[in-house]
Amino acid sequence: MIEIKDLHKSYKMGSNELHVLKGINFNVAEGELVAIMGSSGSGKSTLLNILGMLDEADAGSYTLDGIPIKNLNEKIAARYRNKFLGFIFQSFNLIGYKSALDNVAMPLYYQGVKRAERTEKAMHYLEKVGLANWSDHLPNELSGGQKQRVAIARALASEPKVLLADEPTGALDTKTSYEVMDLIQGINDEGKTILIVTHERDIANMTKRIVNLKDGIIIDDSKVEQVKASANV
Template sequence: MGSNSLHVLKGINFNVKEGELVSIMGSSGSGKSTLLNVLGMLDEADKGSYTLDNVPIKNLNEKIAANYRNKFLGFIFQSFNLINYKSALDNVALPLYYQGVNRKERVEKAMYYLDKVGLAPWSHHLPNELSGGQKQRVAIARALASDPKVLLADEPTGALDTKTSHEVMDLIQGINDDGKTILIVTHELDIANMTKRIVNLKDGVIIDDNFVEQVRASQYV
């Protein structure tokens, strides 16, 4: 992009095994979002290697990157990023559309995941007819729809109140219990404590990486 380049990540080395629930913490500017974007192939690292499910991710052109994102990754954003003129159902079905799944199957799958996040009755509502928590649940259903290897969540609770945050975390824990690998970027300690492993970043390097005792969100709900 601009002519001034900024080195955000300065040597990160870590592995995530299948089925882990990892939170990446750090103050703003620590590079946690950049790390997530590199992992999500939304951004490219200048140096280093990245292997996802034994596939080396390098020399991507946009077409291949799009294909990998579609197959391997599901994104959950802080601001939900639902397409506001599409119903909840259509939003969830969108990754499947890009996979080339036919209409009938798409609707079935999308309904299944909407049901899983408890929003089946809202399937035909537009995003602006839903509450913040509901929107994030639609976004989670969308991330799950293409059955990805890894879920990447960038401050998934950042725009939600505490109660709704806990509901969403409960959902995420449930998905992790089913065996999905999930990475969460957050700066809230109570959210991080609901994961199984906390990676702390500061100024582009990992300062500590600990497995923690998971706090179940269900006890707050």
């Protein structure tokens, strides 16, 4: 599903150049649930931005579902993001003046899906995350855990090939974090490919594979015995 070969990325810092990714080689098969870990400055956010087509590598190759991701103009990148990727963020990134239902339906609007079908699909995914009864509520009327569930429903609504989650439990307490991970594990069990950037070891242990980055290189890439979140909920 994802093939990364010899990926390099540098940024200009005044007169200096900061080499953030130093030859990353990394494959993800369809249906995997992978955690990417590393301390601040390790390159994990840069890698996620490249995977999400929000940034582009200086050298190396990135192939997503058989399609080379290179030299895309913003219009094509946006279309590919909408087609292939669902995003889940630490800060939820919900639109404050729109209901939960409208937030979930937003990616479908950009795909040109008609209103009735958008509403039906959005409601289906709100039901999937256990929030059908909250569909007409605004984000400020929801708890942190509920907001993240809405964000997960929104990420799923466009039926992407891959979910990219950036610290999805970072703003949540432990119990709510495990409830969100229980939901993510269930989505993965249905066959969805999911990558999670996290600095929390207990969250990483709830995936099936942990990739550790340090100073722009992968220092460890191991399959792990998955801890079931439901055992801690």
